[in-house]
Amino acid sequence: xxxxxxxxxxxxxxxxxxxxxxxxxxxxxxxxxxxxxxxxxxxxxxxxxxxxxxxxxxxxxxxxxxxxxxxxxxxxxxxxxxxxxxxxxxxxxxxxxxxxxxxxxxxxxxxxxxxxxxxxxxxxxxxxxxxxxxxxxxxxxxxxxxxxxxxxxxxxxxxxxxxxxxxxxxxxxxxxxxxxxxxxxxxxxxxxxxxxxxxxxxx
Numbered sequence: 001x002x003x004x005x006x007x008x009x010x011x012x013x014x015x016x017x018x019x020x021x022x023x024x025x026x027x028x029x030x031x032x033x034x035x036x037x038x039x040x041x042x043x044x045x046x047x048x049x050x051x052x053x054x055x056x057x058x059x060x061x062x063x064x065x066x067x068x069x070x071x072x073x074x075x076x077x078x079x080x081x082x083x084x085x086x087x088x089x090x091x092x093x094x095x096x097x098x099x100x101x102x103x104x105x106x107x108x109x110x111x112x113x114x115x116x117x118x119x120x121x122x123x124x125x126x127x128x129x130x131x132x133x134x135x136x137x138x139x140x141x142x143x144x145x146x147x148x149x150x151x152x153x154x155x156x157x158x159x160x161x162x163x164x165x166x167x168x169x170x171x172x173x174x175x176x177x178x179x180x181x182x183x184x185x186x187x188x189x190x191x192x193x194x195x196x197x198x199x200x201x202x203x
Contacts, residue, residue, distance in 0.1 A: 016163060018055045018126055020100035021089050022114060024065050027104030031128040032065070034149040035100075036072040038156055050076040052163045055100065056092070058084050093121045097168065098144065103129025111137055119143070122179045124171035126162065143175040 024032060039049045055078045057065060062080050069078050084092075093099060099118040111133050118125055125144030127134050135146050145162055147155040161167060 015051075016053045016098065016165070017096050018053065018098045018100050019092060019096040020055070020057045020059070020102070021084075021093070022059045024059065024061055024102070027106050028102035029064065029068065031102040031104065031130075031149060033068060033072070034155075035128045035147060036069065036074045038147065038152060038159055039074060039077075040072055041152060042156055042159060047160070047163070049074070053077055054079065056081070056096070058082070058089065058092070090121070093118075093123060096123055098126045098162065099123045101125050101127040101129070101134065101138075103127060103132060103134045105130050105132075108132025108134075116182065119175055119179050119182060122172070122176045124168060124175055141174060141178055142171065143178060144171050 039053075043049060057078065057080045059065075060083055062082060066075075066080050069075050069080065099121065101112070101115055101118065103112075108130050109132060115125070115134065115137070125138055126147070127138050127144060128147045128149070129135055130149060135148065138144050138146050145158040145167075147158055
């Protein structure tokens with residue numbers, strides 16, 4: 001129940017594909033609303049999102065998300081679906097050009113596990129978040145764009161850059177390097193844990 005089995009994503013030439021997989025709860029809906037507002041402002045200036053981008057959302061609470069999308073007139077370029085099996089989520093992540101990360105004031109002091117899932121998939125990030133740890137991390141490692149609610153002009157420019165593909169290759173290279181770094185670190189930490197455990201048993 002609640003599983004969308006039609007988990008096929010088709011690509012279209014010249015269209016940036018962005019994916020979000022998870023809940024819109026815990027304040028994330030506000031960040032998502034800001035993203036839609038930015039696209040609405042760009043549309044009023046002659047930029048047609050439906051010809052340039054496709055956003056795929058899979059997760060619970062879809063009706064709330066759909067209501068907001070309809071209210072903002074964004075249904076032409078956003079596709080919402082129910083929760084999908086984990087293996088399908090991973091496959092679709094790899095088909096995306098960017099993965100969407102929604103931050104909140106509630107958790108601005110911490111890095112969400114979803115960020116490291118995205119890094120593991122070696123995909124650039126489109127982060128919509130208040131100032132905090134996510135903002136700092138994405139900016140420091142240059143692995144994607146950061147849109148800050150309340151900063152419409154900067155966010156519009158970032159979206160235009162994304163649509164034009166100005167930094168995609170650059171971000172892709174950085175996130176791939178970061179993924180390798182974290183994989184090596186995780187392996188080293190696991191090895192250290194095993195060695196520590198062995199030493200403790202011997203003493």
